[in-house]
């Protein structure tokens with residue numbers, strides 16, 4: 001905001017002088033050719049020094065903030081989230097809570113959030129504009145980024161480093177909850193997967209467990225222990241699917257399972273040969289994993 005107001009000041013002064021000059025010295029027939037002026041040492045020094053001074057003043061809070069967010073958080077109560085960038089989705093692991101989820105990170109308002117950023121393949125970049133900062137996830141090293149959210153809400157993010165075909169579709173959400181809502185989310189997501197309640201969902205579980213799905217996805221409390229794709233233990237409780245691409249509902253889940261690579265070109269989920277009925281059952285099962 002400080003920089004914004006400095007920029008407003010510069011804008012008003014520059015545009016004001018410009019408008020004044022345009023009006024005051026506009027062409028008039030009786031004026032003839034203006035006198036030509038070649039340089040003015042005082043003015044040259046003035047308009048070199050003034051911007052330099054303004055930049056110095058802007059640099060002070062900027063550099064202070066850069067160093068502040070760059071060093072690890074000092075708050076011993078910080079909530080650590082291990083973020084892993086993958087082609088083309090995000091894994092969030094909460095070591096303290098034993099929760100693994102994908103593409104949507106829940107955090108409590110007012111608490112320091114300490115992100116440990118890693119990559120499983122190529123360079124990605126974690127960027128949730130309204131939560132401040134953008135930081136790369138680099139294979140073979142761990143970067144850190146922290147913030148303390150001060151209002152509840154859903155904050156959109158996006159991978160900000162070109163990482164292959166579906167880079168532009170590698171979105172994420174950070175959902176800032178009230179402390180009570182976060183507790184409830186953590187309790188629900190720390191538990192094993194819900195049992196399917198109706199016949200269709202039960203059939204869907206059968207489809208999931210007897211196909212290739214299990215070799216890539218984990219659903220805690222079942223035989224599905226795959227680690228290549230997103231953890232689906234509570235996929236039904238997420239707002240979106242496909243890394244922020246589609247709203248999470250039955251229709252979109254069916255579309256997603258049925259034609260993943262049409263919906264998200266480049267997606268690495270292989271297309272499994274399933275009947276229309278099986279896809280519908282599978283979607284019902286996944287949506288029930290709340």
Ligand code: CUA
Nearest residue numbers: 124159163167
């Ligand atoms: Cu990941 Cu771009």
